[in-house]
Amino acid sequence: MSNNGSSSRLGPGGLDLTNTFFKPIQNSDPPIPSNRCTKVSVIGVGNVGMAIAQTILTQDIADEIALVDAKPDKLRGEMLDLQHAAAFLPRTRITASVDYEVTAGSDLCIVTAGARQNPGESRLNLLQRNVALFRHIIPPLAKSSPDAILLIVSNPVDVLTYVAWKLSGFPVNRVLGSGTNLDSSRFRFLIADHLDVNAQDVQAFIVGEHGDSSVALWSSISVGGIPVLSFLEKQQIAYEKQTLEDIHQTVVGSAYEVIGLKGYTSWAIGYSVANLAYTILRDQRKIHPVTVLARGFYGVDGGDVFLSLPALLGRNGVVAVTNVHMTDEESEKLQKSAKTILEMQSQLGL
Numbered sequence: 001m002s003n004n005g006s007s008s009r010l011g012p013g014g015l016d017l018t019n020t021f022f023k024p025i026q027n028s029d030p031p032i033p034s035n036r037c038t039k040v041s042v043i044g045v046g047n048v049g050m051a052i053a054q055t056i057l058t059q060d061i062a063d064e065i066a067l068v069d070a071k072p073d074k075l076r077g078e079m080l081d082l083q084h085a086a087a088f089l090p091r092t093r094i095t096a097s098v099d100y101e102v103t104a105g106s107d108l109c110i111v112t113a114g115a116r117q118n119p120g121e122s123r124l125n126l127l128q129r130n131v132a133l134f135r136h137i138i139p140p141l142a143k144s145s146p147d148a149i150l151l152i153v154s155n156p157v158d159v160l161t162y163v164a165w166k167l168s169g170f171p172v173n174r175v176l177g178s179g180t181n182l183d184s185s186r187f188r189f190l191i192a193d194h195l196d197v198n199a200q201d202v203q204a205f206i207v208g209e210h211g212d213s214s215v216a217l218w219s220s221i222s223v224g225g226i227p228v229l230s231f232l233e234k235q236q237i238a239y240e241k242q243t244l245e246d247i248h249q250t251v252v253g254s255a256y257e258v259i260g261l262k263g264y265t266s267w268a269i270g271y272s273v274a275n276l277a278y279t280i281l282r283d284q285r286k287i288h289p290v291t292v293l294a295r296g297f298y299g300v301d302g303g304d305v306f307l308s309l310p311a312l313l314g315r316n317g318v319v320a321v322t323n324v325h326m327t328d329e330e331s332e333k334l335q336k337s338a339k340t341i342l343e344m345q346s347q348l349g350l
Helices: 049-056 072-083 123-144 156-169 181-195 228-234 241-262 267-281 328-345
Strands: 022-024 040-041 064-068 094-097 108-112 148-154 175-177 288-295 306-314 318-321
Touching: 022 241, 040 049, 040 094, 040 123, 040 267, 049 064, 049 072, 049 175, 049 267, 072 094, 072 175, 108 123, 108 288, 123 148, 123 156, 148 156, 148 267, 156 175, 156 288, 156 306, 175 306, 175 318, 181 267, 241 318, 267 306, 288 318
Parallel strands: 040 064, 040 108, 064 094, 108 148, 148 175
Antiparallel strands: 022 318, 175 288, 288 306, 306 318
8 A cells, every 4th residue: 555645735635725715826946855954044243143143053954054244354343253152052164255256056045134213314314325235235146046945034025035135036935034023923922911821822924014004913813723812702701903003003113112221122022033033944934024026916916015924944945925814904005005115116216
């Protein structure tokens, strides 16, 4: 008797559920054969870049980590500091250079470099300076690692992911942004804190812009498999919509609070991006709310807009977008968020 592998069908000759739960990414590359040696490049060795590199290193996600930055002294210092911990860490080759050739053959390139906003500077001017910076980063990365996946972390992440896609010429499945993956983690923490449960037992997504127009998907939240809002309604337990909105606004303001207290954010984004790297490089097929090309999903149209949606990730990058239930109100807010991002993109002239 032959022993068949797992299948997406329910029963012999049953219904194939794959295309029901997920909407495939169009015009994507075929899966890339996995290599025994996994290489990750991190562009930018500031607080965020080093938190990501350190977390990837300690979690044994890559066999080689390449660091790139425009400041040679700081770059060498960070490389040496990590190398000197070799006796306490998984065996990983760590290299660094101001030359992008050091990234050659990368499986995953993580971009954290970005210009800081000057006092009184407009958001558009800051964005244009970051676009100019990306013109010096993305093309050499794409040339050195033509089969890599690009993961953008620099802010504003949604628009800069679009910029990276345009400048790289990569297919859409191999360009994504960290998006609202961390926002959703903060969201899950706050809900878990309210209910006194483990955040890993909370399923909840923030979608749309990584910013003020983000959308909390309250209708699809579940805890331990129990849909929260529908459960409260069935039990005739009253709740105020303002309470829900307050939780969402706390999520939106979380980064500002941390920056106000310690000057920057680093550890949470480090863990968030390392988690994305693990899912992608180990082909875990997990669902993360990340920045993807959203045109054609959830009624988003009008242009090539990138924003966060719950996406199935694997070794080939973005495999599919999940068909999560949204109320009409949530869908309208998502489309409004898309228009906000499109307005910014339209001023770039790409």
